Amino acid sequence: MNDKLTKPYDPQSTEAKIYQMWEESGFFNPDNLPHQTGKPFTIMMPPPNATGILHLGHALGLTIQDIAIRYKRMQGFKTLWLPGTDHAAIATQAKVEKEIYKKEKKSRYDLGREELLTRIADFVSASRGTIQSQIKTFGASCDWSREAFTLDEDLSLAVKTMFKKMYDDGLIYRGSRVINWDPKGATTIADDEIVYEERQAKFYTFKYSADFPIAISTTRPETKIGDVAVAVHPNDTRYQKFVGQEYKIVFCDVPLKIKIIADESVDPELGTGALGVTPAHSIIDWEIAERHHLEGLQVIDERARMLTSNKNLHGKKTTEARDIIVDWLKTENLLIKEEDITQNVSTAERTGAIIEPLPKTQWFVDVNKEFTLTENSNLTSIPKGSKTTLKKLLHQVVDSNEIDILPNHFKKTYFNWINNLRDWCISRQIWYGHRIPVWYKGAEVYCGTTPPTGSDWIQDEDVLDTWFSSGLWTFSTLGWPENTADLKTYHPTDILVTAHEILFPWVARMILMTGYGLGQIPFKKVLLTGIVRDAKGQKFSKSLGNGIDPMDIANKFGADAGRMSLIVGTAPGTDMKIDENKIKGYKHFANKIWNITRFILSNTENIKYDPNFTDFTSTDISLRQNHIQTIKDITDDMETYRFHLAAEKIYQYTWHTLADEILEASKDIFNTSDDATKNSRAQLLFQILKDTLICLHPFMPFVTEELWHLANFDQNLLLVEPWPQAND
């Protein structure tokens, strides 16, 4: 027996060495696997943001993916798990800008586009190295030779190709409308980059002028100098007689033309039941104005300051303007009511600034425009060559179960979102990211994957929303638009493992892009993971600074223990709290397996393992049957992705059956029985130990691999040892 076994298991001195051994074997790359005839099984790793370190949420996702990949690899599948990172346009640029400002007091405008991009690239390459080593520390058996980055040259070509295809099909258009403007980041942001905060506010009810017949209510009086209409509900008897009339008034020294219109969207119960329509500074009002063919009037600029003919207001901050206007209303005796209310204020997730809705020219993806599904389509839920829309496509592939989402109830959440889907604003006013592949020359517009020939063409300044490129992730990483061997072999991928909070921004966009671009599904199954919270139940976040580096856990308890504690006792998709005691428990478990092996080997030193042995005693036959049944149960759970149950079963069996019962009883046998009984028991223990190490390997890969070699079952790596066939 190896001397190493006489000491307690030490993960720290073992894990890095084992990972290196796996990497050197080349088996993370499916091209090198010993079983080349197997069916492919593919997972694309959700690319972490290139901004920094991973937290336990990532560790959970990585563990689930690694369990799936290792299990399938041991079953003889040709397994590809492709890792990568996301450039995360706004998040990364904001982070680097912040650091530069802190150190050098310089803004991006001081540096200029090129210099800033160089700085970001430097930051990102350092950060990617950190992320890589963290992924390795947690034992992820992914194929580093295929690692991808969303800004790589070939992935950028995929982005441009997709943009052009959508542009040519009329699914991408440039248009003016009210968007979410982040005054601090000086960029547009998407609906799902907004966080709502509850705040106290004043709700003012007033008339524009003494001779205006209807009172309105608002929390933002300063926007009212941009009003063009007052909308009432068509059935509201109080106001019906005014509908259609137009009034010329002067509001706070600003001349306005206000038309009274009737619109179904107005809630007659709220406030006075009449809504002052400010098309340029409210998304809802913009839509009302469109329905009634009214022009908007912009009165607030990009820095959230007033734009108006009233010199007293012009250039003032919106909050200052509000006070001035309220004072004016009071002096003019127009203010009817002032109430305290709590309201949800939209703020930018990345910068914290209050969102200012502004009319802007932006690029959009039209989710309701019909297009013809490619003739190459393999989708079963929509006939190839038929007409559909992106919205319908998103609905159909999940509704028909062509894509399965686990846990099941998230399907309802998904449909809820699809039904409320608006056109997707894809342009961002920042510098880091995929620049929009459109050039202008006077009134001429050119869209292409390469710049136009000829002089005087100017490229669009904006870059694309980062989700546009991550939407292509399952196939841009495999070489699309080239029809590569990898693309043919590994796409569609099998499962996607990701946090439920990015079901919409990412998962839905991947379904959209892949369905439209390739006529395929990006993945057959989505496994949504819960959010890992700290001991107080708080979400890990950069702003709270409570992130736990998975490295710390790996150092203190071992990656195996960390992995087990993230899996056992947690229902998939349910949020969980992380508890150090739990992790410690699984460190003990790693040591337990270590000592089980030590016991078995030290009691069988003159007996040779015989894989074909059948001459068991009757006691051993029944113990063996029980063991085989356990493997069967575990395999069933693995097949249905109930990893938490499989892990718990193998844990229970190993500790409380193998160790507490079988090993305890074996002490007597090895001390007192005849050779035949001893041999039967030894062969039984060998078989059980072998299968136990195999079944535990997807969950605790390091300690099992180490023991596999100390026990010397064969020369292979446990990594590629076949999963037991539980049929005898």
Place this chain on the structure above:
RNA sequence: GCGCGAUUAGCUCAGUGGUAGAGCGCUUCGUUGACAUCGAAGAGGUCGGAAGUUCAAUUCUUCCAUCGCGCACCA
């Protein structure tokens, strides 16, 4: 407002149409040759409340309560 989830042992959480489960904690006893990280025994739960379906409900249905989350609204 619409939707989703949770409510099970002191704590953190699994699970199930047919005597209620784990880890940690707690109590008692044992253990100097597998175990610094061990074992045995034990205490502890009307499975949030009410009604219904069923031979049988913690599990399925409906309603209610409390907590959390998502979406919308926020004029």
